[in-house]
Amino acid sequence: MMKLTHWLAGIAFAATTAGAVQADAIKDAVASDKRTAEYAARDGFRHPAETLEFFQVKPTMTVVEIWPGGGWYTEILSPLLQAEGKLYAAHFPKETEVGYFKRSRENFEKKLADNKDAYEKVVMTEFAPGQDLEIAPAGTADAVLTFRNVHNWMRGDNEAAAFKTFYKALKPGGVLGVVEHRAKPDTSREDMMSSGYMTQDYVVDLATKAGFVLEEASEVNANPKDTAVHPKGVWTLPPRLALGDEDKEKYQSIGESDRMTLRFRKPKS
Incomplete structure (x- = not known):
């Protein structure tokens, strides 16, 4: 019995130690002075360390970041994974007629090229839901x-296709981490499309239909000040502030949107 107790204690200690190493690696990446100051200033709303810990991201993992935009999370994920892991940045397609997509991808490519030491192991791929x-x-x-x-x-009626793509890329047992603006329960599809807020039940249903299992939901990115009802939807709030100076202080006092944070798992069998 004593040997079993020691064995179990050893397993618990190893798990605790591994968790501490993971948390320290994430915190070091978040605290890096190489991050864009403007991006780091938003950590209080986006909670990157807590979010990545919740998603159980480890330095040895192969991770796919979907539509990295300007690289807000890439600036954290790249140094976190650089030594032992791998990061795929699944950006907008190179061949696109959408001006915003084209500019965003070009700016991201320039960011990587201008900082080769920081991003030398980032592999750019393409993602467009509904496309192969x-x-x-x-x-x-x-x-x-x-x-x-x-x-x-x-907005393109392609949300289900997106989750199928994620499922295909993941190993059995792999994690799908989703952060999304959260609408009030029973919000209509039309209102979700116009506001940019989605109900948590809808997102869970999307993932479940694609084959995922909801493992846990976190309130780490919740914002109780956000009613999710604004003149220009979620874009009314920071950082967009779509109304410009109109009621600017009001929306700044609310902060960024209320967000669901969901961890799904691809079944092992």
């Missing part, structure tokens, strides 16, 4: 992460 594009070789990713993107795919 490979975000990573099938069954190779330990984690797929998407931050505030699902509402965009709904």
Whole structure:
């Protein structure tokens, strides 16, 4: 009995130590002085360290970041994974007629080229829901992460296709991490499309239909000040502030949107 007790204690200690190492690595990446100051200033709303810990991201993982935009999370994920892991940045397609997509991708490519030491192991791929594009070789990713993107795919009626792509890229047992603006329960599809806020039940249903299992939901990115009802939807709030100076102080006092943070798992069998 004593040997069993010692064995169990050893397992618990090892797990605790591994968790501490993971948390320290994430915190070091978040605290890096190489991050864009403007991005780091938003940590109080986006809680990157707590979010990545919740998604169980480890320095040894192969991670796919979906639509990284200007690289807000890339600035954290790249140094975190650089030594032992791998980061796929699944950006907008190179061949696109959408001006915003084209500019965003070009700016991201320039960011990587101008900081080769920081991003030398970032592999750029392409993602467009509904198109047959490979975000990573099938069954190779330990984690797929998407931050505030699902509402965009709904506008093109491609949100279900997106989750199927994520499922294909992940290993059995892999994690899908989703952060999304959160609408009040029973919000209509029409209102979700116009506001940029989505109900948590809808996002869970999307993932479940794609084959995922909801493992846990976190309130780490919740904002109780946000009513989710604004003149120009979620874009009324920072950082966009779509109304300009109109009621600017009011919306700044609310801060960034109320967000769901969901961890899904691809079943092992």
